[in-house]
Amino acid sequence: MNPDNIRIVLVNTSHPGNIGAVARAMKNMGLSRLCLVAPRQFPDEQATWRAAGALDVLEQAMVCDTLEEAIADCQFVVGTSARERRIPWPLLDPRQCAGHIAAASSREQVAVLFGREDRGLTNEELKLCNLHLNIPSDSAYSSLNLAMAVQIVCYELRMLQVADDLPVSADQDWDAPFSTVANMERFYEHLEKTLVAIGFLDPQAPRQLMVRLRRLYSRVRLDEMELNILRGILTETAKHVPRDG
CATH class of the missing domain: 3.40.1280.10 (SPOUT methyltransferase, trefoil knot domain)
Structure with a gap:
């Protein structure tokens, strides 16, 4: 042209x-x-x-x-x-x-x-x-x-x-690598533990909460930096949970 x-x-x-x-x-x-x-x-x-x-x-x-x-x-x-x-x-x-x-x-x-x-x-x-x-x-x-x-x-x-x-996809030239499956699994374990600790998730009647949260984060596709930010929030949240005794 x-x-x-x-x-x-x-x-x-x-x-x-x-x-x-x-x-x-x-x-x-x-x-x-x-x-x-x-x-x-x-x-x-x-x-x-x-x-x-x-x-x-x-x-x-x-x-x-x-x-x-x-x-x-x-x-x-x-x-x-x-x-x-x-x-x-x-x-x-x-x-x-x-x-x-x-x-x-x-x-x-x-x-x-x-x-x-x-x-x-x-x-x-x-x-x-x-x-x-x-x-x-x-x-x-x-x-x-x-x-x-x-x-x-x-x-x-x-x-x-x-x-x-033009970029061939929306993910081209992203500023951080996307999180691995293993790291996402660690995040879900951390998330579930924190939700139980703050009383948001009842382990005796979890319903479909974790499944829906998995679907949410899978749809978003977190990168490693975003994942670390979320895990940092979970860690700080846990500090404010009253401990037994």
Whole structure:
């Protein structure tokens, strides 16, 4: 994937604040090429204010009069669409589509088109696209803010870009080794002894207390440091238990 070959194209954006928010969304996800097709208000202080730390993306944005001009040098064009078409067109969700965008960007110029806030891209504009992208929002309220829609697509691209750097599991690079079975058994013995001593566990009618506590700690997966902390608490607790005689 080559982020420098991917441009986000906004068509006839009506609110300048949305342009600034899109610039910020792009920079969050490592994209920098913004193209504006006949924006209603730009430059504008609202765009600058909403861009926050992404002013460089805003200042470098290309402004074109027509969509054809904006994508003239592109080999692969994706259009975001919520429309149902009489003639079927390749339609993918952002995660599926991100793979196609990333692959194409390694050797081609790619454009991802976002339409007007109130009605999206026209049918004529969608005909210029190789693929259509649809964000499967809830049918009860399917309208997405422009910057949010851009953020979703850019996020999926970012995930592909950093895939090799992400941890393969939640346990990767943990700061202490996880406790061994033998040490956990010593902990359960210590726990049971302490619960009996403080009167919380009746050894004559234990019910399922220890089984449930085993299930609890097994689900959590304690590391050795956490286990030592818990055993230290048990030891200190036992010091406050009255001794017979």
